[in-house]
Amino acid sequence: MKYVNPRKPSERMKIPRQHALEQDAEERSKNFMEVSMGMTEDSAVIEATRCLECANPVCVEGCPVNIDIRGFIQLIMQEDYVGAANKIREANYLPSICGRVCPQESQCESVCTLGKKHPSVAIGKLERFVADYEIKHNLFVAPTISASLHQKAAVVGSGPAGLTCAAELAKRGYHVTIFEALHAVGGVLRYGIPEFRLPRYILDLETERIKALGVEIATNFVIGRTATIDELFDEMGFSAVFVATGAGTPIFMGIPGENYSGVYSANEFLTRINLMKAHQFPEFDTPIKVGKSVAVIGGGNTAMDAVRTAKRIGAKKAYLVYRRSKEEMPAREEEIHHAEEEGIIFMLLTNPIRIIDDGNNWVKGIECQKMTLGEPDESGRRKPIPIPGSEYVIPVQTVIEAIGQRPNPIIQSTTPGLETTKRGTVTIGKMQETSREGVFAGGDVTRGGATVILAMRDGKIAADAIHTYLSSKRNGHSPAAKA
Amino acid sequence: MFPIIDKEILSSTVSKFIVKAPFIARKRKPGNFVIIRVSETGERIPLTIVDGDTAAGTITLIVQGVGKTTKLLLSKDVGDEIVDLVGPLGNPTPIERHGKVACIGGGVGTAELFPITRALQEAGNTIYTIVGARTKDLVILEEEMRGCSDELYVTTDDGSYGRKGFVTDQLKELLDRPQGVDAVYAIGPLPMMKAVSLLTKKYDVKTIVSLNTIMVDGTGMCGGCRVTVNKEMKFACVDGPEFDAHTVDFDELMMRNRTYVDMEKAADHDCRRLNVELQGGVNNEVR
Ligand SMILES: Cc1cc2nc3c(=O)[nH]c(=O)nc-3n(C[C@H](O)[C@H](O)[C@H](O)COP(=O)(O)OP(=O)(O)OC[C@H]3O[C@@H](n4cnc5c(N)ncnc54)[C@H](O)[C@@H]3O)c2cc1C
Ligand SMILES: Cc1cc2nc3c(=O)[nH]c(=O)nc-3n(C[C@H](O)[C@H](O)[C@H](O)COP(=O)(O)OP(=O)(O)OC[C@H]3O[C@@H](n4cnc5c(N)ncnc54)[C@H](O)[C@@H]3O)c2cc1C
Ligand code: SF4
Ligand code: SF4
Ligand code: FES
Numbered sequence: 001m002k003y004v005n006p007r008k009p010s011e012r013m014k015i016p017r018q019h020a021l022e023q024d025a026e027e028r029s030k031n032f033m034e035v036s037m038g039m040t041e042d043s044a045v046i047e048a049t050r051c052l053e054c055a056n057p058v059c060v061e062g063c064p065v066n067i068d069i070r071g072f073i074q075l076i077m078q079e080d081y082v083g084a085a086n087k088i089r090e091a092n093y094l095p096s097i098c099g100r101v102c103p104q105e106s107q108c109e110s111v112c113t114l115g116k117k118h119p120s121v122a123i124g125k126l127e128r129f130v131a132d133y134e135i136k137h138n139l140f141v142a143p144t145i146s147a148s149l150h151q152k153a154a155v156v157g158s159g160p161a162g163l164t165c166a167a168e169l170a171k172r173g174y175h176v177t178i179f180e181a182l183h184a185v186g187g188v189l190r191y192g193i194p195e196f197r198l199p200r201y202i203l204d205l206e207t208e209r210i211k212a213l214g215v216e217i218a219t220n221f222v223i224g225r226t227a228t229i230d231e232l233f234d235e236m237g238f239s240a241v242f243v244a245t246g247a248g249t250p251i252f253m254g255i256p257g258e259n260y261s262g263v264y265s266a267n268e269f270l271t272r273i274n275l276m277k278a279h280q281f282p283e284f285d286t287p288i289k290v291g292k293s294v295a296v297i298g299g300g301n302t303a304m305d306a307v308r309t310a311k312r313i314g315a316k317k318a319y320l321v322y323r324r325s326k327e328e329m330p331a332r333e334e335e336i337h338h339a340e341e342e343g344i345i346f347m348l349l350t351n352p353i354r355i356i357d358d359g360n361n362w363v364k365g366i367e368c369q370k371m372t373l374g375e376p377d378e379s380g381r382r383k384p385i386p387i388p389g390s391e392y393v394i395p396v397q398t399v400i401e402a403i404g405q406r407p408n409p410i411i412q413s414t415t416p417g418l419e420t421t422k423r424g425t426v427t428i429g430k431m432q433e434t435s436r437e438g439v440f441a442g443g444d445v446t447r448g449g450a451t452v453i454l455a456m457r458d459g460k461i462a463a464d465a466i467h468t469y470l471s472s473k474r475n476g477h478s479p480a481a482k483a
Numbered sequence: 484m485f486p487i488i489d490k491e492i493l494s495s496t497v498s499k500f501i502v503k504a505p506f507i508a509r510k511r512k513p514g515n516f517v518i519i520r521v522s523e524t525g526e527r528i529p530l531t532i533v534d535g536d537t538a539a540g541t542i543t544l545i546v547q548g549v550g551k552t553t554k555l556l557l558s559k560d561v562g563d564e565i566v567d568l569v570g571p572l573g574n575p576t577p578i579e580r581h582g583k584v585a586c587i588g589g590g591v592g593t594a595e596l597f598p599i600t601r602a603l604q605e606a607g608n609t610i611y612t613i614v615g616a617r618t619k620d621l622v623i624l625e626e627e628m629r630g631c632s633d634e635l636y637v638t639t640d641d642g643s644y645g646r647k648g649f650v651t652d653q654l655k656e657l658l659d660r661p662q663g664v665d666a667v668y669a670i671g672p673l674p675m676m677k678a679v680s681l682l683t684k685k686y687d688v689k690t691i692v693s694l695n696t697i698m699v700d701g702t703g704m705c706g707g708c709r710v711t712v713n714k715e716m717k718f719a720c721v722d723g724p725e726f727d728a729h730t731v732d733f734d735e736l737m738m739r740n741r742t743y744v745d746m747e748k749a750a751d752h753d754c755r756r757l758n759v760e761l762q763g764g765v766n767n768e769v770r
Pocket of ligand 2 (some may be wrong): 516526528529530531532545546547548549550551552553554591594595694695696697698724740741742743744747748751
């Protein structure tokens with residue numbers, strides 16, 4: 001049965017873009033409940049009919065995993081939401097997560113044909129809608145798992161790259177174990193991205209679904225410490241390893257005063273709250289301290305999450321200090337917008353040069369310098385230049401640095417023969433293969449800080465590559481002995 | 484889950500636990516630590532791996548009750564389980580042949596020092612051990628330490644056992660002897676390690692300390708454990724926990740470790756029912 005959109009293209013263009021319901025800004029800046037409540041079924045169907053069903057659906061090219069966007073939107077028009085979810089899952093195993101955190105405005109939606117003259121189709125919100133519908137009505141059907149191939153694959157790290165790779169390998173009949181250093185599963189999805197953007201029941205549910213495919217998850221297991229990659233092969237019987245350890249080591253600015261009490265890396269601040277529930281102290285044992293005024297340094301998603309979290313746990317004034325202008329901010333548009341609505345104070349073209357203490361080693365303020373934009377630098381963004389004599393102090397009791405992260409070196413330094421770049425990322429080829437036979441890598445550990453969807457993409461390609469590799473081993477083409 | 488196989492009370496505030504953790508038992512080396520979480524709502528805290536038995540798949544932890552988490556652990560018994568336990572973390576102690584080594588343990592730091600001392604002796608060093616405590620009841624592992632030392636001295640602040648005074652008084656005597664000392668390992672409260680460091684600097688004797696910073700993940704992901712060493716920022720969990728004492732900014736670390744003192748005191752109030760004696764109030768640097 002071929003469904004036909006009842007509206008002519010010219011009519012479709014007249015329909016305004018449908019919006020998701022959102023919690024009131026004032027209200028939500030005091031709680032951890034999800035900001036966006038998603039689209040209603042009615043809005044989703046209307047939104048779906050806005051799609052021009054392009055003969056050449058360029059949106060698909062804009063999606064890093066090439067979801068058949070036109071196809072799934074057509075299924076929404078037909079009100080076959082489960083069909084739509086399964087269509088997405090052909091390319092992306094975790095639509096409930098991508099629909100929430102993917103920077104769609106710079107990917108699929110940025111190239112959408114409708115978007116040339118009108119607001120583009122709300123692809124991300126539609127993706128989330130079908131995933132939520134399936135959860136709400138309990139309609140998820142687990143994929144079929146191929147017969148066991150009797151080979152073991154290890155996945156190191158349970159972030160989006162690791163979870164995706166594990167799911168794809170398990171479906172093909174491999175015995176997969178995920179090794180995770182922390183006591184909980186999810187990587188940045190667990191300890192970094194706050195609940196108000198990605199509720200934990202979604203993450204828990206997706207984890208359970210992956211376990212239901214037969215994937216084993218060993219938490220509290222640091223590869224490189226509890227066992228090395230070599231031991232996974234030689235002693236624990238694994239035939240392939242996917243390294244997806246992320247980029248979790250925080251970078252500090254290197255300005256004076258960074259070791260005063262009240263200075264956090266965004267990672268520590270967010271981990272204390274998201275993973276350890278420090279905002280529920282003393283019910284939970286982990287403490288956190290945030291002052292009346294808080295400054296978060298940076299302009300990416302991490303900075304945005306930290307500053308909005310600080311507001312939620314009681315900061316009266318939450319400043320975002322960024323040395324370039326708003327246009328240069330790497331954070332998602334939606335998050336910047338939400339932060340503004342929640343009353344975050346943006347201190348743009350402002351560069352911190354020193355943290356000041358109260359004489360008792362506690363933060364009292366942060367000295368900043370005003371900046372102006374000069375010529376574009378290597379990154380293509382206009383370079384900030386300090387304005388002499390513009391120094392001034394913002395009084396704050398907490399400073400959170402969110403200026404970037406790099407890969408954690410534990411695996412790199414305990415795996416002989418594993419090549420890395422100068423930036424500490426693991427070197428890979430086209431199929432995510434590393435310099436070590438049988439070892440593949442992907443996600444932030446190969447890219448530096450990137451995105452959830454790119455991590456998933458890497459996980460999927462690696463699963464294909466591992467399948468090819470293990471198939472050739474099975475068929476007796478014993479690949480050269482490993483280093 | 485990590486079952487507790489055996490428990491022994493060493494003093495009013497210190498107990499020893501044997502915990503089943505086969506993977507960690509295989510890999511642990513002197514100087515390594517684990518991060519544990521005692522309950523589902525618990526905090527992650529670091530504890531040194533004092534000993535291990537590869538065949539039995541167990542590790543030994545010795546813990547002093549100073550706050551909520553450590554006291555909760557002390558209330559656990561054989562048959563109970565530790566929810567989370569991860570390791571071995573940190574860099575193992577480089578076991579070198581220095582010659583004559585003074586090993587100084589303060590309080591529960593003596594437990595952390597024990598595996599290192601044993602390894603140093605096995606490597607052919609002559610070991611002079613100084614075990615320090617506030618009072619007699621808090622002296623732990625004296626026999627174990629004697630077993631791996633050529634000379635052993637005990638000091639107590641109040642003179643209730645061994646020599647009255649601080650470990651540094653004893654150390655100074657050793658440093659002043661004609662044969663001297665070639666290297667010093669000191670683990671204990673920060674003020675003790677700082678005092679040892681100031682003393683040995685005068686004698687220009689290489690000194691290693693193990694830093695007790697606040698930690699969250701223990702794998703280099705939070706930066707909460709950062710310390711200034713040689714004017715550079717280091718993460719104690721992955722760059723340490725041992726450092727050259729003469730390059731450590733002890734004063735800064737002592738201040739940083741006080742960050743949550745008031746909150747921890749409040750949390751600790753709920754803990755009194757655990758019936759573990761609080762020794763001398765919440766002591767920031769005791770470990
Ligand atoms: C606060 C924050 C907000 C973000 N917001 C967004 C967003 O809105 N949209 C978006 O697309 N991207 C966002 N990102 C980026 C995105 O989260 C990452 O690009 C993505 O999570 C990378 O996935 P990964 O699987 O490579 O690694 P991670 O998610 O980092 O997971 C790595 C896992 O490996 C574990 N691990 C590390 N070392 C070891 C070891 N030796 N042994 C065992 N386990 C180990 C870690 O504990 C961790 O669980 C954000 C990042 C942060 C920090
Ligand atoms: C590498 C390392 C190895 C350690 N090994 C041992 C060990 O083998 N046995 C042992 O008993 N203890 C050890 N400690 C110290 C132990 O981790 C702390 O005593 C524990 O974190 C306190 O937790 P709590 O909830 O009981 O007390 P809290 O209520 O958190 O704190 C009580 C008091 O201790 C201070 N404190 C908090 N964290 C630490 C810390 N990490 N180190 C020192 N003081 C702290 C607080 O400021 C407070 O004043 C070690 C610490 C490190 C960093
Ligand atoms: S995964 Fe991201 S880029 Fe791809 S369709 Fe969904 S929202 Fe767009
Ligand atoms: S480009 Fe836009 S309008 Fe065209 S098929 Fe994709 S979503 Fe629909
Ligand atoms: S404890 Fe988190 S970086 Fe050391």
